[in-house]
Amino acid sequence: MSLSAPPARPSPVTARLAADRLGVPAVLFFVLSAATPLTVVAGVITTGYAATGLIGIPLAFLLVGLVLGLFSIGYVSMARHVANPGGFYSYVAQGVGRPFGVGAAWVALLAYNALQVGLYGAIGAATGPLLDQWFGVASPWWTIALVAWPVTAVLGVRRVDLNGHVLAVLLLAEVAIIMVYNLGSLTHPADGRYSYEALTPDNLFGPGVGAILVLAVLGFVGFEAAVVFSEESRDPRRTVRTATYLSVVVIAVLYALSAWAMTVAAGGDRIVDVSRTEGTEVVFNQASAHLGQTLADLGHALFATSIVAAMISFHNTTARYMFALGRERVLPASLGRAARTSGAPRTASLCQSAIGLTVIIAYAITGADPVIHLFYWAGTSGGLGVLFLIATTSIAVLAFFGRYPHDERLWRRLIAPSAAAIALAVVAVLAIGNVATLLGIPDDHPLAWAVPTGYLGAAVAGIAWGLVLRRIRPDVYATIGLGARSASALYGPAHRHAVPRTQVSR
Structure with a gap:
């Protein structure tokens, strides 16, 4: 639908995504697929x-779940007043200020693209051994990535609810196998006794707790994406709120249970040595020992499909960020075009696909390690960027409700967001101090400073661009962070006062 305004006023956005396509389950599937449960269980833990x-990792997941739950209270409360697929971008723009919103957008594009393209390195490593074992076919990682790429690209320009159906099948199978593995581990405790040491604070708060807390936060990355699909949801206020809360609870409980089940099967005093020896195969080796090789092989196959699910989810999220920025002319306007039939962000999705293909080809030509140099480095770096955005958004929520309290209760607009902002600021500082540990590199490695510096540079560049737009394109500047429905509220006769007019001039 095209919206227009008199020439004397800033032009509102001119395209919208398809409305009323997603219910709570579909949005939840997008969110949980991005969190890649089996990848976290096998790799992060x-x-x-x-x-x-x-x-103390099980306890770390529960503590981080509590913090992100507090963050979500203010986050989804603000979502009732801001419906924009720009997510963090729109929240920071309307909370802290438009130039800072553009800075957040630049960081978000960098982070979510890193998360999405990094998965192309993982899919080859996860699928290659299976093809060799089952069919005797030895395939380079990049050939497998080039098979997964068009699947993701095609779904990216199709109806969003179709993507939701695909993710539902993949995610439910993934979570089911994790629960079966947990049951196998819990019914076969090491030495015939249950170990509860992993649930005590003494085994969490020690040297390395900073890295553990940051890893736990990275395991939740994806939960925040429910607001990205608000414009395409049925009853956006209820859908975003319910999907966000459910995702935090499900992720926290699933990860804590899985991490504890590993210690039960291996023994609390042996899980560290087992993890250092077996790495990502710990959960599969335990399944093989307790449930049989067939279920272990099935888990390996679902590990590969979980990566595909995450690729689809992150592709959709990233494309919608690009769409929101193009629609508001912060990026080229062509990115803000939606397909007539599917309502998908077509141009933005094709652009994201082009980025993915370029990365696959570049890594294939250079011969760089797809697991370490692409999946692990890009994925972890992208997760750190999302952490920085969550911490910044917690401040934006406070600022927004400080100016426009609306009818929100004190708990939702001040107390819970304040507690979350303090906790997230601490975790963000810990993340900066543990970048080398998280990336598995020496402290003097260039990436140890390049990752946080890169995000700072992206933020500064975005802020500068926002200031340039304020000077040379005030019409564009006025629509930053508003989204289709907010713009309609500003300029439509029926809902002219739905959004505070003071927001237009900030």
Whole structure:
């Protein structure tokens, strides 16, 4: 639908995504698929045990879930007043200010693209051994990535609810196998006794706790994406709120249970050594020992499909960020075009696909390690960027409700967001101090400073561009962060006062 305004006023956005396509389950599937449960269980949890020597990871997931739950209270409260697929971009723009919103957008594009393209390195490593074992076919990682790429690209320009159906099948199978594995581990405790040491604070708060907490936060990355699909949701206020809360609870409980089940099967005093020896195979080896090789092989196959699910989810999220920025003319306007039939962000999706293909070809030509140099480095760096955005958004929520309290209760607009902002600021500082540990590199490695510096540079560049737009394109500047429905509220006769007019001039 095209919206227009008199020439004397800033032009509102001119395109919208398809409305009323997604219910709570579909949005939840997008969110949980991005969180890649099986990848976290197999990789992040064992990496935490091996890298830090601490066994309090189950408790870390519960604590981080509590913090992100507090963050979500203010986050979804603001979502009732801001419906924009720009997510963090629109929240920071309307909370802190338009130039800072553009800075957040630049960081978001960098982070979500890193998360999405990094998965192309993982899919080859996860699928290659299976093809060799089952069919005797030895395939380079990049050939497998080039098979997964068109699947993601095609779904990206199709109806969003179709993507939701695909993710539903993949995610439910993934979560089911994790629960079966947990049951197998919990019914076969090491030495015939249950170990509860991993659930005690003494085994969390020690040297390395900073890295563990940051790893736990990275395991939740994706939960924040529910607001990105608000414009395409049925009853956006209820859908975003319910999907966000459910995702935090499901992720926290699933990860904490899985991490504890590993310690039960291996023994609390042995899980660190086992993780250092077996790495990502810990959960599959335990399944093989307790449930049989067939279920272990099935888990490996679902590990590969979980990566595909995450690729689809992150592709959709990234494309919608590009769409929101193009629609508001912060990026080229062509990115803000939606397909007539599917309502998908067609141009933005094709652009994201082009970026993915370029990365696959570049890594294939250079011969760089797809697991370490693409999946692990890009994925972890992208997760750090999302962490920085969450911390910044927690401040934006406070600022927004400080100016426009609306009818929100004190708990939702001040107390919970304040507690979350303090906790997230601490975690962000810990993340900066543990970049080398998280990336598995020496402290003097260039990436140890390049990652945080790169995000700072992206933020500064975005802020500068926002200031340039304020000077040379005030019409564009006025629509930053408003989204289709906010713009309609500003300029439509029926809802002229739905959004505070003071927001237009900030």
